[in-house]
Amino acid sequence: NAGVTQxxxxxxLKTGQSMTLQCAQDxxxxxxxxxxxxxxxxxxxxYYSASEGTTDKGEVPNGYNVSxxxxxxxxxxxxxxxxxxxxxxxxxxxxxxxxxNTEAFFxxxxxxxxx
Amino acid sequence: DQQVKQNSPSxxxxxxxxxxLNCDYTNSMFDYFLWYKxxxxxxxxxxxxxxxxxxxxxxGRFTVFLNKSAKHLSLHIVPSQPGDSAVYFCxxxxxxxxxxxxxxxxxxxx
Numbered sequence: 001n002a003g004v005t006q007x008x009x010x011x012x013l014k015t016g017q018s019m020t021l022q023c024a025q026d027x028x029x030x031x032x033x034x035x036x037x038x039x040x041x042x043x044x045x046x047y048y049s050a051s052e053g054t055t056d057k058g059e060v061p062n063g064y065n066v067s068x069x070x071x072x073x074x075x076x077x078x079x080x081x082x083x084x085x086x087x088x089x090x091x092x093x094x095x096x097x098x099x100x101n102t103e104a105f106f107x108x109x110x111x112x113x114x115x
Numbered sequence: 116d117q118q119v120k121q122n123s124p125s126x127x128x129x130x131x132x133x134x135x136l137n138c139d140y141t142n143s144m145f146d147y148f149l150w151y152k153x154x155x156x157x158x159x160x161x162x163x164x165x166x167x168x169x170x171x172x173x174x175g176r177f178t179v180f181l182n183k184s185a186k187h188l189s190l191h192i193v194p195s196q197p198g199d200s201a202v203y204f205c206x207x208x209x210x211x212x213x214x215x216x217x218x219x220x221x222x223x224x225x
Contacts, residue, residue, distance in 0.1 A: 004158070040124075040217055041217050042119065042204060042206070042214075042215025042216050042217050043204070043206075043213075043215045044215070045212055045213070048211075050211075058212060059212070059214075090158050090159070092158070103161040104161065105158075105160075105161075106158025106159050106160070108156065108157055108158050109156070109157075109158055
C-alpha cells in the first residue's frame with residue numbers, strides 16, 4: 001500500500017551541487033506533480049506531467065528540470081542548487097489532469113537544505 | 116499576489132466543539148475549491164471539495180460552505196476530535212493547477 005514514494009527524505013547540498021529527487025507511484029495514475037512548500041506559504045507547483053511523455057511548467061519552474069521516466073516515475077533535478085531552493089518538496093499524483101476536484105495523493109516530502 | 120488567503124495561522128478549539136477554518140480568494144476563475152489536511156512529516160491528504168456552482172458540500176463531520184459574492188469559503192468540523200489536530204490547507208483550482216493558501220494549524224484541546 002505504498003502510494004507515492006519519494007527519496008530521499010532529507011538532503012543537505014552545497015551551493016552549486018546538483019541532485020535528483022525521485023518519485024514513484026503505484027496507483028497507475030496518469031498525472032504527476034512536483035510542489036515546493038516554504039515556511040508561511042502554501043504549496044507552489046514547480047512542474048507537472050499530465051501523462052507519460054509530457055511535462056509542463058508550473059508556477060515556479062526556474063532552476064529545476066523534470067523527467068517523466070515512465071508512467072510510475074517522475075523525477076525533479078536541481079542542476080546547480082542555490083540557497084533559495086531550500087524547501088520541502090512534495091511529489092503528488094492523480095488519476096488524470098481532468099480538472100477541479102481531482103484528488104491528488106502526496107508523498108511524504110523531501111526536506112532539502114542548500115548551504 | 117496571493118490568490119488564496121488563510122488569514123489565521125492557527126486556531127485552538129475545545130474537543131467536541133465546532134472548528135471553523137476560513138479561506139478567502141481573489142481569482143473568480145476558480146472552478147473548484149479543495150481542502151487538504153496535513154500532519155507533521157507527512158504529505159497533505161485530500162479532505163473535501165466543493166464546486167464553484169455549489170454553496171455547500173457535506174461529508175460526515177466535515178462541511179464546506181462557499182460564498183461566491185464574498186469570495187469566501189469555510190470548513191466546519193463538528194464535533195472536533197483530537198485526531199483533527201493538523202494543518203489545513205485551502206486550495207483553488209484554475210486551469211488544472213491548484214493555488215494553495217498558507218494553511219491554518221488547528222489544535223484540538225482536550
